Amino acid sequence: xxxxxxxxxxxxxxxxxxxGVIAVIALLALILLVPLLVGDDFVFHVFITICLYGxxxxxxNIVGGFAGQLSLGHAIFYGIGAYTAALLVPLGISPxxxxxxxxxxxxxxxxxxxxxxxxxxxxxxxxATIAFLQVIRLLALHFTGFTGGAVGLMVPxxxxxxxxxxxxxxxxxLIAFGLLGLTLAVAAYIRHSRFGYYLxxxxxxxxxxxxxxxNTLRVRLAAVAxxxxxxxTVGTFHGMYLTFIEPExxxxxxxxxxxxxxxxxGGIGTVLGPLFGTLLxxxxxxxxxxxxxxxxxxxxxxxxxxxxxxxxxxxxxxxAGLFRRRTATDTSDVEASAPAATVPAEAKPARPPLGxxxxxxxxxxxxxxxxxxxxxxxxxxxxxxxLGIIGPNGAGKTTLFNQLSGFLAPQSGVVRVRLAxxxxxxxxxxxxxxxxxxxxxxQIVQPFAAMTVLENIMIGAFHRHPGRAEARxxxxxxxxxxxxxxxxxxxxxxxxxxxxKRLEIARVMAMEPRILLLDEVMAGLNQTDVRRAIRLIxxxxxxxxxxxxxxxxxxxxxxxxxxxxxxxxxxxxxxGQPQEVVRDxxxxxxxxxxxxxxxxxx
Amino acid sequence: xxxxxxxxxxxxxxxxxxxxxxVGLTLIFGIIRLVNFAHGELxxxxxxxxxxxxxxxxxxxxxxxxxxxxxxFVVGLLIQRFILQPLLEARDAHVQIFATVGLxxxxxxxALLVFGADLYATPSSGVRDSIAIGPYRILVGQLVMFVCGIxxxxxxxxxxxxxxxxxxxxxxxxxxxxxQLMGVDVKRIYMVTxxxxxxxxxxxxxxxxxxYPASPTVGxxxxxxxxxxxxxGGMGSLHGAFIGALIIGLVDSLSGFYIAPDLKEVVIFGLxxxxxxxxxxxxxxxxxGSE
Numbered sequence: 090x091x092x093x094x095x096x097x098x099x100x101x102x103x104x105x106x107x108x109g110v111i112a113v114i115a116l117l118a119l120i121l122l123v124p125l126l127v128g129d130d131f132v133f134h135v136f137i138t139i140c141l142y143g144x145x146x147x148x149x150n151i152v153g154g155f156a157g158q159l160s161l162g163h164a165i166f167y168g169i170g171a172y173t174a175a176l177l178v179p180l181g182i183s184p185x186x187x188x189x190x191x192x193x194x195x196x197x198x199x200x201x202x203x204x205x206x207x208x209x210x211x212x213x214x215x216x217a218t219i220a221f222l223q224v225i226r227l228l229a230l231h232f233t234g235f236t237g238g239a240v241g242l243m244v245p246x247x248x249x250x251x252x253x254x255x256x257x258x259x260x261x262x263l264i265a266f267g268l269l270g271l272t273l274a275v276a277a278y279i280r281h282s283r284f285g286y287y288l289x290x291x292x293x294x295x296x297x298x299x300x301x302x303x304n305t306l307r308v309r310l311a312a313v314a315x316x317x318x319x320x321x322t323v324g325t326f327h328g329m330y331l332t333f334i335e336p337e338x339x340x341x342x343x344x345x346x347x348x349x350x351x352x353x354x355g356g357i358g359t360v361l362g363p364l365f366g367t368l369l370x371x372x373x374x375x376x377x378x379x380x381x382x383x384x385x386x387x388x389x390x391x392x393x394x395x396x397x398x399x400x401x402x403x404x405x406x407x408x409a410g411l412f413r414r415r416t417a418t419d420t421s422d423v424e425a426s427a428p429a430a431t432v433p434a435e436a437k438p439a440r441p442p443l444g445x446x447x448x449x450x451x452x453x454x455x456x457x458x459x460x461x462x463x464x465x466x467x468x469x470x471x472x473x474x475x476l477g478i479i480g481p482n483g484a485g486k487t488t489l490f491n492q493l494s495g496f497l498a499p500q501s502g503v504v505r506v507r508l509a510x511x512x513x514x515x516x517x518x519x520x521x522x523x524x525x526x527x528x529x530x531x532q533i534v535q536p537f538a539a540m541t542v543l544e545n546i547m548i549g550a551f552h553r554h555p556g557r558a559e560a561r562x563x564x565x566x567x568x569x570x571x572x573x574x575x576x577x578x579x580x581x582x583x584x585x586x587x588x589x590k591r592l593e594i595a596r597v598m599a600m601e602p603r604i605l606l607l608d609e610v611m612a613g614l615n616q617t618d619v620r621r622a623i624r625l626i627x628x629x630x631x632x633x634x635x636x637x638x639x640x641x642x643x644x645x646x647x648x649x650x651x652x653x654x655x656x657x658x659x660x661x662x663x664x665g666q667p668q669e670v671v672r673d674x675x676x677x678x679x680x681x682x683x684x685x686x687x688x689x690x691x
Numbered sequence: 692x693x694x695x696x697x698x699x700x701x702x703x704x705x706x707x708x709x710x711x712x713x714v715g716l717t718l719i720f721g722i723i724r725l726v727n728f729a730h731g732e733l734x735x736x737x738x739x740x741x742x743x744x745x746x747x748x749x750x751x752x753x754x755x756x757x758x759x760x761x762x763x764f765v766v767g768l769l770i771q772r773f774i775l776q777p778l779l780e781a782r783d784a785h786v787q788i789f790a791t792v793g794l795x796x797x798x799x800x801x802a803l804l805v806f807g808a809d810l811y812a813t814p815s816s817g818v819r820d821s822i823a824i825g826p827y828r829i830l831v832g833q834l835v836m837f838v839c840g841i842x843x844x845x846x847x848x849x850x851x852x853x854x855x856x857x858x859x860x861x862x863x864x865x866x867x868x869x870x871q872l873m874g875v876d877v878k879r880i881y882m883v884t885x886x887x888x889x890x891x892x893x894x895x896x897x898x899x900x901x902x903y904p905a906s907p908t909v910g911x912x913x914x915x916x917x918x919x920x921x922x923x924g925g926m927g928s929l930h931g932a933f934i935g936a937l938i939i940g941l942v943d944s945l946s947g948f949y950i951a952p953d954l955k956e957v958v959i960f961g962l963x964x965x966x967x968x969x970x971x972x973x974x975x976x977x978x979x980g981s982e
Contacts, residue, residue: 157785159785161792205968211785212726212728213726213967215726215788216918216922216967217964217967217968219915220919220960220963220964221960223915223957224957224964227953227960231951231953231954343796343799346792346795350792350793350796385804386803386804387800387801387802387803387804387907388804389800390799390800391796391797393793393800394793394796395793395797397790397797398790398794401786401790402777402790405781405786
């Protein structure tokens with residue numbers, strides 16, 4: 090692999106990002122300096138509001154955008170932050186400590202809610218978060234001894250930095266700005282780390298992410314914990330800023346929706362989108378409220394809602410989409426930097442001899458209701474071997490793969506994987522299998538559609554290269570090797586079926602698996618591509634990877650397999666050398682029917 | 692014992708109210724596969740219309756039913772045509788949620804702008820009189836709602852089973868592309884379905900208005916319960932919504948008395964979370980809760 094050369098232009102981070110960073114710093118400086126220079130109370134109020142909502146929307150976006158879980162209950166964490174600090178202040182405990190305590194409680198509550206709810210999708214997840222919010226609001230109203238109930242809580246008016254309450258406006262602005270900076274920094278860090286890539290991959294295609302070794306539940310829980318903790322810190326500050334809190338305001342559904350709306354307007358899933366959204370609508374509505382006074386009751390909400398509907402209709406990627414579209418066209422001219430060498434011609438290492446069994450399945454059984462899809466299937470794959478699995482449609486090949494990769498737990502029987510260190514283990518989850526060194530492709534390709542080809546491959550590469558730079562390097566190398574170099578910056582959704590199949594293999598190869606499960610990677614390919622794929626698999630094999638391949642393309646099976654297993658109706662009906670197996674009458678019968686088998690006796 | 696029977700009666704009557712609000716919601720979900728977060732705001736619009744109609748024209752609120760139902764039908768049609776239809780092919784399934792959430796927020800606050808935060812009570816015109824059944828009492832309006840709830844569910848059921856349009860709607864719900872290939876105009880079907888769903892909530896508004904005053908957030912109050920009802924009954928199931936509504940009505944009435952009035956909603960939402968997590972298909976669902 091080391092003989093693949095990467096053009097230098099691809100290694101260096103694009104220069105443009107620097108300009109973007111400067112623009113962001115300038116924008117943040119403006120948010121801080123304008124109110125300080127103007128010094129007007131109303132301007133202070135508007136900018137503190139911008140910082141607060143910007144921070145809340147950015148924090149929400151970690152769950153709602155990166156993880157794609159539409160929470161409409163984020164006020165839970167905001168309220169917890171406010172109440173925790175406000176209840177501790179009378180005990181003489183500084184709200185700064187309350188802030189940390191509230192964040193910890195919120196993170197725990199977030200995990201507690203997320204653990205059962207993350208299996209729900211889209212609107213159902215949103216509904217569940219609303220329900221949790223309602224329960225917590227009603228409980229806060231009910232237990233008046235603790236929260237003061239509907240009467241609310243007055244925060245004791247002790248001023249100074251220690252108590253987070255001030256006579257002047259500027260220290261509050263400073264804290265709000267600091268919280269905005271903190272959430273932005275956390276969001277940016279996440280977005281550009283392995284964690285962020287894993288979140289987006291999980292959002293786009295959960296099974297493919299799991300196959301790439303992502304513990305999908307854990308990354309989502311981590312996201313909700315971080316998001317909840319950040320939301321909570323803002324809640325603590327806002328509680329101190331308002332000096333009065335009550336359940337209806339702290340655990341408000343309308344407020345939760347508003348937080349989400351700012352992020353949606355700005356563009357979810359991007360680091361800066363939520364801030365953009367806040368910057369667009371908050372000044373607009375605050376100014377209108379300033380001009381119209383009390384008669385503007387409801388105006389801000391009307392503007393938020395209408396802007397959201399318009400954005401959804403005409404700018405589905407939010408305001409941030411405007412910027413991204415431009416940069417996307419910008420990079421296309423860099424494309425010219427020619428593709429690197431693909432597969433080296435004469436660097437064939439001698440094929441290593443077959444080793445001990447590395448993947449063993451014993452007596453697997455599985456039934457879907459009355460249908461036996463796997464009946465007493467046993468197989469073993471030796472190190473360095475290529476095992477072909479053939480059988481007519483519906484024979485249970487993909488079901489077997491699902492059992493060999495942790496997607497389906499066999500009802501009886503066991504799958505063992507030999508670790509690199511030599512011991513045998515029985516993983517139970519897809520990511521467990523991935524960690525044991527098993528990589529798989531999907532018959533129906535599962536690209537992360539909104540990611541670029543390179544990012545798709547990086548999801549695989551992160552498995553062994555946690556750092557972003559190394560993963561990128563590995564992904565570039567893999568892209569070059571798989572003939573995906575010219576398309577590396579293209580969104581995966583725009584690839585042809587041949588390209589998607591290659592991407593599927595590229596992603597799994599970037600994981601550097603020791604055992605590779607290939608599910609019909611040649612189906613639908615033309616002759617040239619089939620020959621190319623055969624060479625590729627040979628090369629993979631010669632690097633010491635053991636392969637199990639489901640395939641209908643006989644030419645490939647005959648050329649590649651050391652051994653072939655034939656499945657029919659969930660049973661192994663034949664096993665042996667490829668040449669023997671294809672002459673086996675039972676196999677011919679299974680594929681072509683009794684008449685054919687009798688007409689052409691073997 | 693008398694108290695208990697009276698509570699059960701109250702619960703069933705309340706269930707009738709929930710049923711008539713929920714029917715349109717479950718219909719829209721079942722056919723268009725859309726969770727309409729703006730459903731409660733359609734109710735709110737209908738209630739304001741009823742209030743305006745009765746106070747301006749001096750008529751009995753029920754007289755306004757045909758007009759309000761028609762207006763809401765058209766509003767529903769327009770929402771589907773101009774807001775939701777363009778999003779039908781959107782690559783992110785979330786955008787339809789965003790659209791209805793945005794619409795909901797915009798409508799609540801528009802009402803706040805126009806009418807302020809005050810409550811507007813539609814003249815009750817005898818609807819709030821109670822009638823005695825033996826030792827028990829129920830409100831006339833509640834009885835009307837209960838009967839109308841049954842009638843609407845039955846009528847919708849017949850319409851879906853027997854009429855040509857109803858069959859086309861069901862076909863579209865089962866497989867959009869296949870229905871399209873069979874010559875069904877899917878966009879029109881969706882518009883009509885959303886229109887019918889909105890019309891149902893229009894009828895609900897006319898019946899609810901004389902009993903509960905209209906306010907900008909009245910829709911939120913009712914629709915959250917309606918979501919519970921619909922998920923309990925199974926999203927998309929008409930008779931499920933009706934039975935779900937009766938169950939929630941009973942839970943509301945009994946837990947309000949035996950646990951604590953301010954905790955009855957905690958019980959209801961707790962039940963809701965339980966159903967979502969343990970049996971997302973609900974009692975009579977289409978098996979899509981977790982998707």
